[in-house]
Amino acid sequence: MRRERSALAAILPFLWLAIFFAFxxxxxxxxxxxxxxxxxxxxxxxxxxxxxxxxxxxxxxxxxGETYARLTQDRLYLDAYLSSLRLAATGTLILLLIGYPIAYGISRCPPRLRQALVMAVILPFWTSFLIRIYAWIAILKPAGLLNVVLAKLGLPAVDILNTETAVLLGLVYAYLPFMVLPLYAVLDRQDETLIEAAQDLGATPISAFWRVTFPISLPGAAAGALLCFIPMAGEFVIPDLLGGSDTLMLGKVIWTEFFANRDWPAASAVAIVLLATLTIPILLFERQQAKVLR
Amino acid sequence: MRKGPSAFNIASVVVGLAFLYAPIVILVVYSFNASRLVTVWGGFSTRWYVALFQDAQMLDAIWVTLRVGALSATLATVVAAFAAVALVRAGRFRGRTVLAGGIYATLVMPEVILGLSLLLLFVSVGLPRGFWTVTLSHATLTLAYATVVIQARLASFDRSLEEAAQDLGCPPWKAFALVTLPGIAPAVAAAWMLAFTLSLDDLVIASFASGPGATTLPMRLYSQVRLGVDPKINAVSTLLIGLVATGVIAAYLAQQHQRRRGAR
Structure with a gap:
């Protein structure tokens, strides 16, 4: 009986989601x-x-379906679609490669230090996204800090602001906490005796890692990858501020169609295409969260 | 026993944190630069802070942002508390999957899509865009985050206390309000803080949902950033970072304190 009454609490959030999300x-x-x-x-x-x-x-x-027909006729939309997916996938891969050692490193630290380090990873997420991306403009621009440092070291200057490289850098920078935290969550819960057992049976530390720790951490890697890939594919601020006019991403296309061209149907059609593409990763993410909640 | 970190472990953590913090540190340091140029250090100065407090448009945007943030965070936290109770306490009721699914979908949904769809809603019902439309939109954006935070705490909260109160004749809603709510209060406060900072931060949804007279700080910053690097932006960013960092660290310490007391 109590359970049924608790279910009544769902009415308000249901109504909210129906009005402001589904409709x-x-x-x-x-x-x-x-x-x-x-x-x-x-x-x-x-x-x-x-x-x-x-x-x-x-x-x-x-x-x-005229608007959709229009989307298929213009190369711009197809290019934006492909480069959105490519940049989001590349970014996710780089995030896995650099996020994993960080999460693993934190999980090896003494417990008290571990908590402080997790806090340190979360803290940048609380500071403004826009501001953190803005900070990179001052670093990457031709007369920026990066080139000053490179010149001091006697290295040639690089000009990467307004290129895809800068967009990738921005994506990796902004989404790093979203990759480290789910990975850390699984690595931290890992039963240490498993590693000891593997080593007692003659495994080297490296092979114990690959054959015990790594397989156990895969759900965390999947959660982190989905948590990063989905919003990155629709990212607007990063390609707009760090990318050039030739860096096309769907988020930016929707924004331009809407605000600059005032073509609301085109913006909506692009949004539907993006959403349809992201449905599979979103459903995978939900299934995973449901498993965690149980 | 867990073995200590290897040199490689320490190096990855240090390099990772350096990567996360270097741009923020540089931004803060250069907000005190007397020179307008990013690469030239012209000595310590607070002139950009003075300039900031003379910029009426910027101050106006800050005020709008704080009001939108406080109100939308309150709305989101209330709805999130209901959602958390339903998800944690109600067992497997019909529609639970739909509710959980809807909440997690807003968590990962690209902001442009959320912003566009909310704008179309406001246009279709004829609600003039401005302060209220941004507030409602931000409450929708932050609802999922607030739910996750409260839900996690509620799931680990010992239910027998509330049941004891009910056995002693306390009506269920009162038992919840008097026993459970104070117990999960830190998580509710944390959820509010998270929703508030996310609202302060949002550019994309605000740009879609806002109208004349309700320009938020990120919207103003964005239009300035597009014109180039301006030390005044560094100054306002530093204030914002200071505000948020203080709040988050205070919340963290309060939680630690409570946990230690609870452990005793």
Whole structure:
């Protein structure tokens, strides 16, 4: 009986998600089937409620897949789509490679130090994303700090601001805590006696790591990879501030279509395509979280 | 027994933290630079802070941001507390998967998609864009984070205390309010703090949901950043970092203190 009453607590969050999350997605889907128009709001058709059912019918007849057809005809959208996925995948791979040693290193430290180190990894996440990306502009720009340091060391200057390299650097920098924390969570819980058993049976520390620790940590790696890949594929701030005009990512395309071109149907269609692409990783992520919660 | 860290372990942690903190340290240091140029150190100065406090538009944006943050964090925390109770306490009720799924979906959803969909909602119901639309949007954005924080604490909270209160004749809602709520208060406070800082930080959703008169600080910073590096941005960033770091470290120490007391 108590359990049923607790379920009543779900009503408020359900309503909230229905109004502010689920219903708006239907609107995006609807708008992606509309046409751009010179009006405010800038799209057509709209439902004419004064005509009753006929108005709704006329509205439904006005919907078509023209915007999607437009997306397939322009190379720009395809390029943006592919480079979004490529950058997000590359970024995730780099994050795994540098996040793993950090998480593993923390899990080897004495308990008190471990907590402080986890705190130190989380803290940058609490400071503004925009500000942290802005900080990189001052470092990477042609007359920036990186080149000053390189010149002092007698090395040639590099000009990477407004390139894909800078975007990758920004993605890795901004999402590093999201990779380290899930990895640390599994590595920290690992039963130390397993390693000892492996070593008692003659395994070297390195082979004990690869054959015991590493397989156990894979769920953490999967959680971290999904947690980074999904938002990175739709990232706007990083490609906009650190990338050049030739660095196309879908998040930036949606923003430009919406704010600069005022083409709301195109922005919606791109959003639907991005969402459809991310559905599989999102479902994988949810399944994993459900396992953790149980 | 756990073996201590190897040299490689120590090196990876040190390099990792250096990578995370170097840009922030540089940003803070250069907010006190007398020179306008990033690469030239012109001596210590607080002139950019003075300039900041004379910039009425910036101050206005800070005020809007703080109000949006406080209000949206409160909304999100309340809804999140209900969601956490349902997820932790209600067992496997119908719709639990849908609720959990919806919450985790907002957690990873790219912000551009969330922002665009919320804007379309406000346009379709004819709500004029401004302070309230940003507040509602930010509450939606931060709901998932707040839920995860409260849920984690509630799941580990000893339920027998609340049951004891009920056995002694206390109505369930009152037992929850008098016994469990004070017990999970640190997590509720942490959830509020997290929601507040996420709201302070958000550019993308605010840009979609905001209208005239409700320009938030990230929106103002963004338009300035696009014009180039400006030491005034470093100054406002330093203040923000200081504010958030103080809050987070205080919350962390308070939690440690409580844990130690609880262990005794």
């Amino acid at each position: 708006p997605f239907l609107l995006v889907a609807k708008l992606s089937l509309s046409d751009a128009a010179l009006a405010m709001p800038p799209y057509a058709p709209r439902i004419d409620w004064s005509q009753g059912l006929a108005g709704v019918q006329a509205f439904l007849a006005g919907l078509d």
